[in-house]
Amino acid sequence: MIATITDPPSGTGRIRRTSSLPQHISPSAAKSYLGCSLKFYFERVACIRKNTPVALHLGKAVHAALQVFHIARWRGGDDSPDAIAAAYEKSFTDLEAEEGPVNFDDEGREKARLDGLRVVAAYLDSPEAMKEKPRAVEVLLKEHIPGLSVPLTGAMDLVEGNFTPVDFKSAATKPDPSNAAFDHEIQLVSYQLLMEIATGQVPPSLDLVFLVKTKTPQIIRVTSPPADLHRKRRVIALLETAVQGIAAHRYHPQPGMQCSWCQYKNECMAWLPAQTQPERRATG
Ligand code: SF4
Structure with missing residues (x-):
């Protein structure tokens, strides 16, 4: 759904301002x-685009592993700890290829990978792990x-x-x-x-x-x-x-x-209002 508002001529120039509702929120x-x-x-x-923060990358990989577990519970697939750990490892690697570099420091990748494995195992072993369908x-x-x-x-x-x-x-x-x-x-x-x-x-x-x-x-x-x-x-x-x-x-x-x-401090320091109003411009 698109709404357009056109301002009347103003001052020495004409300023058109358009307003577009997002398609959803x-x-x-x-x-x-x-x-x-x-x-x-x-x-x-x-x-x-910025490098993915480590916490976000880890959270996405853990989330993907839990999704595999819940779908397996739902559809009767392999929900064993080994299968879910493998899903986590795959997601951890795939996300790096699909979403670009992660802000790992020298030893950060291995630590993050193991942190995620531990937390997935802890979930599967906890009372919160989905038992029913x-x-x-x-x-x-x-x-x-x-x-x-x-x-x-x-x-x-x-x-x-x-x-x-x-x-x-x-x-x-x-x-x-x-x-x-x-x-x-x-x-x-x-x-x-x-x-x-x-x-x-x-x-x-x-x-x-x-x-x-x-x-x-x-x-x-x-x-x-x-x-x-x-x-x-x-x-x-x-x-x-x-x-x-x-x-x-x-x-x-x-x-x-x-x-x-x-991660946008540099862009923020350079900001002036005109930069974030691409559809607002003088036309006359
Ligand atoms: S004010 Fe600037 S630095 Fe702070 S969150 Fe917003 S964009 Fe980022």
């Missing part, structure tokens, strides 16, 4: 935009949500038999449960919104499972109650704020703690 895109709209621009609009794995949903100008999309890692959506997170340190649920509120409530429209079911809870890469890995489930009307309206408003900001090309630095690990 996902909770991760909204969280990224709201965290720092300029970083969102560099990553997702200008598509400036899941209802769905890696489910992609796209739904129109009242109050949101574009469809909402979401990819749930796992849906348990009782309709609980579960998202897996790799973490370096043990999460504080109340902060974890708050940090991931947009994602969790978005999943509930999608689930309710797609299935007519209210999930009994919204769950995160953290795979903590401490020396002895820990597997920690954080469970939140389903959202009430107020939480849903708040999250829809946050999603819509991101949609409207993207549509209006509102991208600017939002300095804060996130700058410490931002």
Whole structure:
């Protein structure tokens, strides 16, 4: 869906401003935009490639291994620890080839690889490892949500038999449960919104499972109650704020703690507003 706004002539020149709604919004895109709209621009609009951070690479490889395990549970395939470890190793290598270099230092690759193997093994050995047949794995949903100008999309890692959506997170340190649920509120409530429209079911809870890469890995489930009307309206408003900001090309630095690990500091220092408004130009 595309909306176009054309400003009237102004001053000595004519300025045309176009506003294009994104085709859809996902909770991760909204969280990224709201965290720092300029970083969102560099990553997702200008598509400036950077080396993959080690933690992200490791998280993706672990995620891929868990996906293989859950699909095996779902479809009756090989869910043995050896098969899942092999899936992890393959993903760890394939991602390097497919997504470009990872920010490993000299000994970092081997350490990261072993950290991931340990955390996957810890999950398989934990009470959190899926014992029953899941209802769905890696489910992609796209739904129109009242109050949101574009469809909402979401990819749930796992849906348990009782309709609980579960998202897996790799973490370096043990999460504080109340902060974890708050940090991931947009994602969790978005999943509930999608689930309710797609299935007519209210999930009994919204769950995160953290795979903590401490020396002895820990597997920690954080469970939140389903959202009430107020939480849903708040999250829809946050999603819509991101949609409207993207549509209006509102991208600017939002300095804060996130700058410490931002890979776009050089681009950020060079930024001036005109650089992030490609469709705004003087025509006369
Ligand atoms: S350095 Fe900070 S303000 Fe600049 S783009 Fe990165 S996160 Fe945003």
